Amino acid sequence: MSVPGPLSSPAALVSALRTAGCVFAEDEAELILATARTPEEAVSMVERRAAGHPLEHVLGWAEFRGLRVTVEPGVFVPRRRTEFLIEQALAQAPRATVVVDLCCGSGALGAALAAALDGAEVHAADIDPAAVRCAARNLAAFDGRAHEGDLYDAVPAALHGRVGILTANVPYVPTADLPLLPAEARDHEPRVALDGGADGLDVLRRVTVGAPEWLAPGGCLLTETSERQAPAALQAFADAGLTARLAVSEELSAHVVIGVRTQGPARS
Template sequence: MTTTDPDGATVLRLRAAGCVFAEDEARLLVEAARTPEELHDLTRRRVLGEPLEAILGWAEFCGLRVIVESGVFVPRQRTTYLVEQAVAVTSPGAVVVDLCCGTGAIGAAVAARVPGTRLYACDIEPASVRCARRNLEPIGGHVYEGDLYDALPGRLRGAVDVLVVNAPYVPTDEIAMMPPEAREHEPLVALDGGFDGVEVHRRVAEGAARWLAPGGHLIIETGESQAAWTAAAMSAHGLVARTATSDEWYCTVAVGQRPHAPLPIRS
């Protein structure tokens, strides 16, 4: 059965709720609904602030349809720039780790663009791990649950070519200012970056050199005002760091490379 919205009621409800792209969202909800009653329920959920992607069960990201479950961080379009930066340094057959993977969208996008990618991903949040497995296992990816590097199999230590990370970088005091669809429907652990937004980045940078192969890259999405701090954390732990910003995607990343020379042995 094909559901229709002949009087435009769905668009009107979404407009009244403040949805900026009401027409586009209404079209997607109408396509997703199997009955008028289901359309009413889907629209109600959106009006109450639930992310559209969680309602639909998928998000469009880098040309892929990524599964999105309720309560999981929704991939942002700006993160396309993170993917582009990762692809630029990823060779066919490389070992890629999507750390703090959420749905696994970043890893999936890199694997779709680089042939033979050996993909691993991890997250501390159980619902995210479950969702990422649905996205990545069908393409040969491996997904683990745990806190950052603790989740990864030991055989990857010193063997990762590209470590791509979209860790939380919103300062704790700014969480309350985020849109309700994020702060009320996405896990806090995926949003809260600590007092200055860079606490998780520092933890990632601290362990990166031990997991990267010589010449390997760590790429982290960060805030424009925080990029210098993220890059400094990389430099402090032996990586050669730089930052890059895209006006098109309104996104900033910090990129750190492990030197090819052996790391110094610390007592």
């Protein structure tokens, strides 16, 4: 889609975005104009957005809990509702000194926790190389590290039994529901960050099974789920030996399962 009119009339950019179906066309045009380094780049960004690319991929960043998080094309975009998970993590373990963020995507969760927990050792891991590169950039300011690999296989062994906060924003969309996702996610975010298997809980179960050996006494695991999946997710946490509860934000439509390692030695 071509943007009509010269950039000297920002109204042309707003019109192009509105015609493409962007509900917040004025706000998006303002962000694009503030981010673009040249008029030509602004026009190109509007054309990409009008073609259906996520705004965050077009801008190259997303705002997450007061941070400007780099988000590269092909990397999962952090959702505003996930800020609720961060709030719950900090409330549960406000003095955590070791943080691990699995299925880290852009590394937004690890960066947000690093910013709030001054001096914490932060590690992020993802199976997607593009996500790991992006997370490394976002964690660099906090001396955090990003690792490539499948869940715990990517985490340094020295962290066994030491993790105070373990976050895992796992993919939890049932495979059959993937075609129902908005086009921005379906067409522009990696399937590995979305597909949770037949019931959406395949990755969650793998994370919960391994969590006790990595968590410190009193350490917590937090993950998002849907309202429909919450009972089964809670059961998976309990089956792994974690004391589990569900936190809900109606405002953000967020459901977070929190599991705490309350007793017993870490498994080796």
